[in-house]
Amino acid sequence: MLKPILIHPDPRLKKTSDAVADLSDELRTLASDMLETMYDAPGIGLAAPQIGVLTRLIVMDCVKEGDPEPMIMFNPEILASSEDTNVYEEGCLSIPEQFAEVTRPAEVRVGWIDETGTPREKDFDGLWATCVQHEIDHLNGKLFIDYLGPIKRQTITRKSAKLKRERARA
Template sequence: MLKTILIHPDPRLKKKCDAVADLSDELRTLAADMLETMYEAPGVGLAAPQIGVLSRLIVMDCVKEGTPEPTVMFNPEVLSSSDETNVYEEGCLSIPDQFAEVTRPKEVRVGWIDMDGNPQEKDFDGLWSTCVQHEIDHLNGKLFIDYLGPMKRQMITRKSLKLKRELAR
């Protein structure tokens, strides 16, 4: 079932999320709904707080062409990151049509719990690395615009507020 994606500014997007204590069928259904919502948007990642659920859950799929690789992560955390950085033009489904270059570690190792409750660890690079870091930031109440200077951040927030008002009409 498609979920409504919150638009910045929304106080729920700035809150730190609670760890998922126990995987329930309800949470698995939520993850499937999030994947459906992400693909429909379309986007490459979505975090639970973006649909108003303050739980540590993200979904992502950075495959642009070919066989999709939907990835669901409960309680994801960056275990290590490279000193080498990468600059990527990021956008966000909660900040539609706004993009900015963000510098992040080029490679990260992430640990999480999968849909079956099994612990996983994997190294990510390229778009996958940027995406997983972006989505984990959401779980900590941080948006990609928080990496920008104050003027650029304010400009994007004003545009987002204007869009929110137009959508409310």
């Protein structure tokens, strides 16, 4: 089931999410709904706070062509980061139509619990590394624009607020 995506500025996007203590069918359904919402948007990642649920859950799929590789991560955390960095032009489903270059570690090792309750670890690089870091940031109340200078951040926030008002009137 498609979920509405919160648009910045929304105070829920700046809050820290709670850890998942026990996997439930309700949380698995939420993860499935988030994947459906992400693909529909369309996007390559979505964090539970973006749909107003302050739970440490992210979904992502960075495959642009070919067979999809959906990932569901409960309680994801970055275990290690490379000193090398990459710069990607990032966007966000909660900040539509706005993009900016963000520098992040080029490679990260992430630990999480999958939808079966199994602990997992994986090394990510390229777009996958950027995406997983971006989504984990959401769980900590951080947006990609928080990496930008104050003027660029304020400009994007004003544009996003205007778009949010226009959508509310539509």
